[in-house]
Amino acid sequence: MNPLVALAVAGTDSGGAAGVAADLTTFAGLGAHGACAVTAVTAQDTVGVRRVVQLAADDVRAQVDAVLEDLPVAVVKTGMLGSAEVAAVVAGLPPSLALVVDPVLRTTSGTALADEALVAAYRTHVLPRSTVVTPNLAEARRLAGASPEDAHEDVARALHALGPAVVLTGGDPGAHLCRDLVVDDRGRMQVLEHPGVPTTNDHGTGCTFSAALAVHLAGGEPLPAATRAAQSFVAAALRRSAGWRLGRGRGPVAHTFVPPTQEV
Template identity: 60%
Template sequence: MTPRVAVSIAGTDSGGAAGLAADLTTYASLGVHGACVVTAVTAQDTLGVRSVHRVPVPEVGAQLDAVLDDLPVAAAKTGMLGGAAVVDLVAGRLGRGGDQPVPLVVDPVLVATSGAELGDRAVIAAYRRVLLPVATVVTPNADEAEALLGRRLPAPDAATALADLGCTVLLTGGDPDGGECTDWWAVPGQVPVALP
């Protein structure tokens, strides 16, 4: 039996705990063939991000073309995209209404756990303008939600505000100030649901 194909569009993590390494490991554990498009190469370990080298946009596009031209991609997931032009590229190719739309999971990797910035204001604006409205689901944590919204809100309100941008939201990690870790599921136009 031929496994289903999912493509991860993200950065590398030299420590192997995040980015493409984590996505491909997850795909394999689920019996899915993982293809990848490298957007950035990072030097990082358990202590933090030491450096980031962004892959030029034409090369990101060439990688994506190679995967889509050859493999029957059933779904895509993003991680660190690194630049607004890459956000535009992914939205135009894979999102609802794109050239080759597939179910698209957007993990808006904007800030590393160590606090290193992985996406600037232009990237955040591009997410809001073109990527979130065409995503199947977006999976920010509280810090990423704050970056995307430009303000910190209680978790259910943040999930609702992001859903108002036109996407289904799984806000992970709950409210860091609330002491309890609850994920929130929000669909545009509906009341958010707590997922304990």
């Protein structure tokens, strides 16, 4: 049996915690074959981003076309897009492909990765084409044009009105209980709670969550079940890396996994 094929369209992280590194290792950890189209090359570590080199939309399109023309891609997961032109490449993907969008607008350390043109492209072109979008609250507010006073539920519904199902993630660092707000494709809302993991080694959790969600959705699971499975995958990774001492800042979430026992 061939493995499920998942395509990541995202930037690199030279520290190996987020972006394409997180996507491909998560795909592998869940038994999927990962392909990638790099949108930007970053020089970053656990403290922050030092430099970003944005690839042209034609370069990203060439990578996407090479993968789609050769491999049976079941799902596309996006991370950092970096420009409205690259967003147009994503919006032009074949409509039959499931599309999971992690709208990376700003790094945890505060570096802006999206200008207003890109935010507008998300709203106008990418989100209407998406299967599901997985923002944190700050990203959701910016994409929805919401104010800080707007309730989480209203922000999630505003995003759903743009086209996609929504998983509004609520895994704040140090939280004892995390709440992910899910709005499915029919507009039904539910809150999925899960225990938090006390750790500062959480760089890459957003990428990891959305990549895990993409694999489970492509495997045929409904959104709530796929969300639960992605929550469990990330929690296990956070527990694995909780005692690590890697880097001078917020360390990486674990992208190691135990391979299945080989049969003799």
